[in-house]
Amino acid sequence: NAGVTQTPKFQVLKTGQSMTLQCAQDMNHNSMYWYRQDPGMGLRLIYYSASEGTTDKGEVPNGYNVSRLNKREFSLRLESAAPSQTSVYFCASSEARTRTPNLREQYFGPGTRLTVT
């Protein structure tokens, strides 16, 4: 049981380049999330997917697109990278379809450290 996996671990891009961050989970969770972590800002939600086939904007969606490819996979795309997108990106998943709060925890991947020069 790998939990939540992310690729790549590290990436350096030049301004204007594009790339896709990959995330997969093997816990059969319905909901998946993308966050970015910046110094002094905590984690901020970029996009989330409550279930397969649906996506919604979070707090900081500008400059990003997402695809919920299937129940397991949720990718984050930067079409034209900017230095302001230098950050650590975390993917998470949870089982939202239960009214039992204890079962709705979010599990996080190890992160992708992205630098845009």
Next chain:
Amino acid sequence: GNSVTQMEGPVTLSEEAFLTINCTYTATGYPSLFWYVQYPGEGLQLLLKATKADDKGSNKGFEATYRKETTSFHLEKGSVQVSDSAVYFCALRGSNFGNEKLTFGTGTRLTIIP
């Protein structure tokens, strides 16, 4: 909207010292509250949680009590170890069913000196 205010760091303590990291929140209804820990180079791990008022979450010697009257969820440990050095995040999840989004505090970096 929901918000979490967390004690600013960094915090440096000697081994076996008592630890408190303050966390207060603003939210409607009855949110669930969490502490996550991030060890160097790793992702976030759930440390403890509380889902209703007066609940006490505990794990690995850490404790936090959900205080609705003071809207607080302070993290405490009686005797810290070098291995506790990490960044700690307080977070809340709204009380509405289907609202799974977490709101995080800014994080507190803790360093324990031998």
